[in-house]
Amino acid sequence: MSTSFALDVAVTTLALSLIIAVRYLIVAAATHALLWRGAGRGRPLNRTPFVPARLRREIVASLISSPIYALPAAVVVELWKRGGTAVYADVTQHPLWWLPASFVLYLLAHDAFYYWLHRALHHPRLFAWTHAEHHRSRDPSPFASFAFDPAEAAATAWFLPALALVVPIHWGVALALLTLMSLSAVLNHAGREVWPEGWLARAPLKWLITATHHDGHHKRFNGNYGLYFRFWDQLAGTEFVERAARPAATTHDRPERAGSA
Numbered sequence: 001m002s003t004s005f006a007l008d009v010a011v012t013t014l015a016l017s018l019i020i021a022v023r024y025l026i027v028a029a030a031t032h033a034l035l036w037r038g039a040g041r042g043r044p045l046n047r048t049p050f051v052p053a054r055l056r057r058e059i060v061a062s063l064i065s066s067p068i069y070a071l072p073a074a075v076v077v078e079l080w081k082r083g084g085t086a087v088y089a090d091v092t093q094h095p096l097w098w099l100p101a102s103f104v105l106y107l108l109a110h111d112a113f114y115y116w117l118h119r120a121l122h123h124p125r126l127f128a129w130t131h132a133e134h135h136r137s138r139d140p141s142p143f144a145s146f147a148f149d150p151a152e153a154a155a156t157a158w159f160l161p162a163l164a165l166v167v168p169i170h171w172g173v174a175l176a177l178l179t180l181m182s183l184s185a186v187l188n189h190a191g192r193e194v195w196p197e198g199w200l201a202r203a204p205l206k207w208l209i210t211a212t213h214h215d216g217h218h219k220r221f222n223g224n225y226g227l228y229f230r231f232w233d234q235l236a237g238t239e240f241v242e243r244a245a246r247p248a249a250t251t252h253d254r255p256e257r258a259g260s261a
Helices: 003-036 052-081 098-121 124-130 142-146 150-157 159-163 171-188 197-201 211-220 231-236
Strands: none
Touching: 003 052, 003 142, 003 171, 052 142, 052 150, 052 159, 098 124, 098 150, 098 159, 098 171, 098 231, 124 150, 142 171, 150 159, 171 211
């Protein structure tokens, strides 16, 4: 690796770290305010009120994760500038049908990678130092969507950048994919289900991960490992469906009992 390339990667990592952190704070804060302000919106899933100390810890963990995610992305950006990736800007470089096809392919590949990695992170020998921080949010908030142990962030950050080195993807499709990732992560950790309950059993939502599905994972730990789609959980027998209990209190900003976070 040349000195100039390493320097460019370092500068781009700093810039992307700031972008990722600011984007996270804006999206998470906006979602939290929209869904929890006043009487709130959607169906509540959390059983206990938010703990301010827990929210702060989610934010700190997320800010620590930002440069970890930024580094592989920065490497791809700098390689792209030098023509060393499969990312392209000219839509005529590949057939137009490849734009939606690549979006779906990346989505399916990422979903499969995450499901099996997520299951591995729950192994007793790995959990305490790779995934425990995320699960300290038994009743998650939008701020928990990016709150990972550094080891988990490092394990998950490289997959999509590595895929972009070999599988062609238009930069606009990549941006759309990252936007979907951010929105789904925040909504699935929001502590409220934005979709009407009756819709969850009908297509297309019955195939997708929503807040209800992922909230069960935070409550029980031993299933519902998927990222976007439910079929890996269904095929592997790790899916469970249960109706979340109503919250114990309606004032969501009242502190919990000590030690419950």
